[in-house]
Amino acid sequence: MRLLVCVKRVPAPGARINLTEDAQAIDARHLSFTVSPHEECAVEEAIRLKEIHGGSVTVMTLGPAEAEEQLRYAVSVGADQAALLVTNGSDWDPQATAAALAARIAEAEAADGVFDLILVGNESADSGGYQVGVRVAHTLGRPIVGGIKGLAIEDGFVSARRETGSAVEVYRLPLPAMVAVKEGINLPRYPTLPGRLKAKKAEVASAPASANPGGLVMNRLLTPAEQKTTTTILGRGPEAAPAVVDLFEELGLL
Amino acid sequence: MNRVLVYIEHDDGVIAETSMQALTFGGGLGEVEVVSVGETALGGWQIQHPLLTDYAPEAIAESLAQLVGAEMPGVVLAGGTERGNEVMAHVAALLDLPLAANVTEVRPSGDAWDLTRIRWGGSLLEEATLTAIVKLATVAPHVIEAANFPFRAATVFTPELADELARTMVFERVTLSEGITLTTAPVVVSGGRGVGSPEGFAVLEELAGMLGGAVGCSRVVTNNGWRPHSDQVGQTGTRVAPNLYIACGISGAIQHWVGMMASKNVLAINNDAEAPMVTKADYAVIGDLHPILDAIVAEVRRRRAG
Numbered sequence A: 001m002r003l004l005v006c007v008k009r010v011p012a013p014g015a016r017i018n019l020t021e022d023a024q025a026i027d028a029r030h031l032s033f034t035v036s037p038h039e040e041c042a043v044e045e046a047i048r049l050k051e052i053h054g055g056s057v058t059v060m061t062l063g064p065a066e067a068e069e070q071l072r073y074a075v076s077v078g079a080d081q082a083a084l085l086v087t088n089g090s091d092w093d094p095q096a097t098a099a100a101l102a103a104r105i106a107e108a109e110a111a112d113g114v115f116d117l118i119l120v121g122n123e124s125a126d127s128g129g130y131q132v133g134v135r136v137a138h139t140l141g142r143p144i145v146g147g148i149k150g151l152a153i154e155d156g157f158v159s160a161r162r163e164t165g166s167a168v169e170v171y172r173l174p175l176p177a178m179v180a181v182k183e184g185i186n187l188p189r190y191p192t193l194p195g196r197l198k199a200k201k202a203e204v205a206s207a208p209a210s211a212n213p214g215g216l217v218m219n220r221l222l223t224p225a226e227q228k229t230t231t232t233i234l235g236r237g238p239e240a241a242p243a244v245v246d247l248f249e250e251l252g253l254l
Numbered sequence B: 001m002n003r004v005l006v007y008i009e010h011d012d013g014v015i016a017e018t019s020m021q022a023l024t025f026g027g028g029l030g031e032v033e034v035v036s037v038g039e040t041a042l043g044g045w046q047i048q049h050p051l052l053t054d055y056a057p058e059a060i061a062e063s064l065a066q067l068v069g070a071e072m073p074g075v076v077l078a079g080g081t082e083r084g085n086e087v088m089a090h091v092a093a094l095l096d097l098p099l100a101a102n103v104t105e106v107r108p109s110g111d112a113w114d115l116t117r118i119r120w121g122g123s124l125l126e127e128a129t130l131t132a133i134v135k136l137a138t139v140a141p142h143v144i145e146a147a148n149f150p151f152r153a154a155t156v157f158t159p160e161l162a163d164e165l166a167r168t169m170v171f172e173r174v175t176l177s178e179g180i181t182l183t184t185a186p187v188v189v190s191g192g193r194g195v196g197s198p199e200g201f202a203v204l205e206e207l208a209g210m211l212g213g214a215v216g217c218s219r220v221v222t223n224n225g226w227r228p229h230s231d232q233v234g235q236t237g238t239r240v241a242p243n244l245y246i247a248c249g250i251s252g253a254i255q256h257w258v259g260m261m262a263s264k265n266v267l268a269i270n271n272d273a274e275a276p277m278v279t280k281a282d283y284a285v286i287g288d289l290h291p292i293l294d295a296i297v298a299e300v301r302r303r304r305a306g
């Protein structure tokens, strides 16, 4: 079974987001980088499928040269191959991103065979465009469903579970197929020491990517106006309990 | 006047609130025409095809793309929901057009749109320019209050759909029992790293039970395996808007905050008076959360008995 996971490197801001002076990016000088939790789970799910069905897991990203860090992380938890489409670090629009990824995937498939299943995160943590996976699927002529929180492969089909508020929907897609998964589909493992060593030595297949811009152009970022709240301190320690329960009464909760 | 097609989601004719908001949003951009799969009380374009017996993102998008090709509207909108974003992404891919997801504001500028959309699940905004013959966008939930929308004469639209498109239709549907869920609970008692262990959640469960609420948690808690992911509140978890959100031992990272910022009242219980959750909350109690929660539970019990 040939499995592919597409991930995106994003900063991990804490209690607030600071922007660069030109408002083109998050000021990440003091931040670490990660991939979205959705994609972390996509990597984990692919590794579990490999453990059940055999085969190999490739991780791919489009991003700056530093995105190698996220690919090596995926290798440290069990991915076999890593491919990086190198940009200058600027923000690519969804059409350009999808076109470059689809072209690179098609190349990889021409060389080594079709990926039975391609996993992506439901939406990227930062830009949240909700479309790169779907566009890649259309270019490759594959079925895709999103919001997936459970997967199983059997008899040439992938069965995929999605939760709506009041129901669980099951989809059954013929392979080769794509799925966009969400955090909660599994609990990702941590890298082992041998995994880390393997990741250090792993070869990352890098190739420059050139953008073919689409029709949505980001001009600048801005932080939403913060509502100013004054916090009423009800007290310190257990002595505050009566004041808290007064609040429950005020709010009609008792 | 600009024709604005709005794809609405409905459950046996009951129209989603987010779709009503998209209709209202569309009204500010031109002459709105409702599009639905099957019948609703609003009339408008009703897509009908024997294949469409359940939700089927590819087939619905193919139908919409054919309708767009036939009618050439200036704009197509949907609500910024899981389904709305998914269907519109397919429409965009089929028509090779750009799509702006989760838009909060549009400022037409000549043939193009200057728009604002949300990033990071709402912690950050982006100003962008959308240039396209047909503008595709989804409307971020709750940026506009839904207004009433008048009925228009219904027109059936029958798309041509290849049998193959049934491949992404819902294959099986399991209805869940409706108890108190995180999204509907009037009170959410939520715990973070500060709770310390899975067993530490017992007192949160007890308080939630007393108040008719539900238990929530932060991502650190789900990552540690202390609680199931279905309890997680935040950008990659569930979004809640209860009357009261009680954040116990949660620091208030933006990815958590966007999941509960719509709460009417926030009470933080934290041993760090400088934690962002404390400074952003309406009410706070400072100190070790376990003795505080035990005392609150005892006090509720005392008043109920008295």
Ligand SMILES: Cc1cc2nc3c(=O)[nH]c(=O)nc-3n(C[C@H](O)[C@H](O)[C@H](O)COP(=O)(O)OP(=O)(O)OC[C@H]3O[C@@H](n4cnc5c(N)ncnc54)[C@H](O)[C@@H]3O)c2cc1C
Pocket (backbone or CB within 6 Å): A011, A012, A013, A014, A034, A035, A036, A037, A125, B191, B192, B193, B194, B195, B217, B218, B219, B220, B221, B232, B233, B234, B235, B236, B237, B238, B248, B249, B250, B251, B252, B253, B254, B255, B256, B259, B269, B270, B271, B272, B275, B287, B288, B289, B290
């Ligand atoms: C892309 C992305 C998406 C994310 N999505 C989510 C999401 O959906 N939901 C989410 O929650 N997080 C999410 N996160 C993670 C988020 O950034 C934080 O790491 C997480 O919310 C922190 O959880 P916490 O507040 O429980 O832990 P911490 O940040 O460690 O905070 C623990 C708090 O508990 C207090 N405390 C400790 N002990 C006690 C005690 N005995 N009594 C009282 N207080 C105590 C501390 O003072 C501190 O304020 C996401 C991150 C990224 C990068």
